[in-house]
Amino acid sequence: MxxxxxxxxxxxxxxxxxxxxxxxxxxxxxxxxxxxxxxxxxxxxxxxxxxxxxxxxxxxxxxxxxxxxxxxxxxxxxxxxxxxxxxxxxxxxxxxxxxxxxxxATLPYGRSDLHRFLDEAGEGMERTTVVLSEAGRPVPFLRLPAAGRLRSRLVLTARHHACEAIGSLVLEGVVLGMLDLRRNGVEWAAHTEVAAYPIVDVDGAESGDQGKARRPHDHNRDYGDVNRYAAVRAIRAAPLFDDVPVAVLDLHTPGLIGPLEERPFLVASGDAGDEEVVSSFAAGIGGGPQADPAVMVFDEPWNSTSGEGARCFAAWARNHPTVRLATSVEYPNAVVRGMPVSRGTAVRFGRRLADALGRVLD
Ligand SMILES: [Zn+2]
CATH class of the missing domain: 2.60.40.3120 (Immunoglobulin-like)
Known part of the structure; x- marks a missing residue:
């Protein structure tokens, strides 16, 4: 039968x-x-x-x-x-x-998951809509204002590639880490504004698109001369890069299975001094095998401040004199150094990133 x-x-x-x-x-x-x-x-x-x-x-x-x-x-x-x-x-x-x-294939994450996070942990965070997506959805934007004088800013983005759901969980971890640092009286964290776009490609995430390698180019190659997507135009126009020192973490995930896909890593560029900056930040993350990231140098036109044509967000951000660090962060989709990825492992990694930002913004 x-x-x-x-x-x-x-x-x-x-x-x-x-x-x-x-x-x-x-x-x-x-x-x-x-x-x-x-x-x-x-x-x-x-x-x-x-x-x-x-x-x-x-x-x-x-x-x-x-x-x-x-x-x-x-x-x-x-x-x-x-x-x-x-x-x-x-x-x-x-x-x-x-x-x-x-x-x-992974732990999916859409707008309802973001709402759950904000209900649990969003106290003190401003939730704003800065722009509507192509399909008319609000592109979520969260802001945690500096307590007192603004001394620096942390810009977080996830889901430039729609399917990379774990990136949004890592972003939750960074935000929770920043809140904890403030609660513990860490001065640089109190004076750092957090500006976060947890689901940049909100249409792609809600629709379940792959999002990466869209034709003719995806959201994370939209920072060159041509800007196809409303979310990207809004990020480019946002007054986040003009005044105080800035750190930028653009949160991604790699593929699903295989040695390169099953460990965290940070992406450095071939720009002068960038590998040193990213490596110094990475060295502060630590946290044992499930968190400690490798640094990989992608010396490619799309990852270069001087690259023409389709360029990624981190490379665009590095063009601003205020930006001290701008890196793409990759955290696995399913397995991290032999262990299953969970909301807990992703959030813990995000918290380590927040701790290490003191090296950049203090
Ligand atoms: Zn990606």
């Missing part, structure tokens, strides 16, 4: 996937939409089967080391299916009668 197959749909938000039906199994592929290349993000909803469902991936590299992330409570919590690290091309998930199961 072939097992009954579930009803398959995309979740209301952050959904992505192309599902086919075999004899007693489902096939699943990521939906590239308008992206190019080797993308990995998917997030689908299975309902109403009769026990175990076999899911076979359409290509390699679509499952992290601990299997897919699964939620049985409507997306409030996700946990990894497997206890042991393995390279997989299929998995089996239980879906009962009337049950609703969300499965994803």
């Amino acid at each position: 072939t097992p009954s197959l579930p009803v398959v749909a995309l979740p209301r938000a952050t959904g992505n996937g192309i599902v086919g039906r075999g004899e007693g199994w489902l096939s699943l592929d990521r939906d590239l939409r308008d992206s190019d290349g080797d993308r990995w993000y998917w997030h689908v909803r299975l309902t109403d089967a009769d026990g175990p469902v076999e899911v076979r991936m359409a290509r390699p590299g679509l499952i992290g080391g601990f299997g897919p992330a699964i939620s049985r409570d409507g997306g409030a919590h996700y946990s990894w299916l497997a206890d042991r690290y393995a390279v997989r091309d299929r998995f089996i998930v239980d879906v009962g009668r009337g049950e609703d199961v969300l499965i994803s």
Whole structure:
């Protein structure tokens, strides 16, 4: 007897996937939409089967080391299916009668997750809409004003690449870390304003797009002469880079599986002195194997202050004389040095970043 197959749909938000039906199994592929290349993000909803469902991936590299992330409570919590690290091309998930199961390549993060964070921790933070996205969604902007005299500013961005959900969790950690430093009376943190764009490509994140490598270019290559996206135009025009010393952390995630994808790293450029600045910041992060980041130098035109054409946010930011540090921070999507990524590991890493910023802004 072939097992009954579930009803398959995309979740209301952050959904992505192309599902086919075999004899007693489902096939699943990521939906590239308008992206190019080797993308990995998917997030689908299975309902109403009769026990175990076999899911076979359409290509390699679509499952992290601990299997897919699964939620049985409507997306409030996700946990990894497997206890042991393995390279997989299929998995089996239980879906009962009337049950609703969300499965994803990573821990998805959309606007409802941001609202949850702000409800829990947002006291003292100003929430503003500076601009509407192409689809009319508010691009979220958070501001934690300096207590007393403004001496420096921290600019945080996540989701220049829509699918890189863990970047938003790391951003939560940096904000929580800054709040803690203030509570503990750390002076530089009290006098530092925090300006944060937790979901830059809000349309892409809500729609479940890959976002990275969009044609003709994505949000993080939109800082050259041509600015396609409303969010990017708003960030460029924001009065964040004109007065006091600034640190910029642009939060990303790499791919899903493999040695390069399973450890945190900071991106330095070939700009004069930049590797030294990024390395000094990185050395202050520490925090053991799950946090301690590598530094990788990407000496490419898109990462250069003098680059023409499609340039990334960090390179654009470094052109301002006020900017002391501007780096892309990469934290893994599924596995961090052998351990499963969780909200806890990502937030802890973000807190370490906040601590280390004293080296830059104090
Ligand atoms: Zn990215």
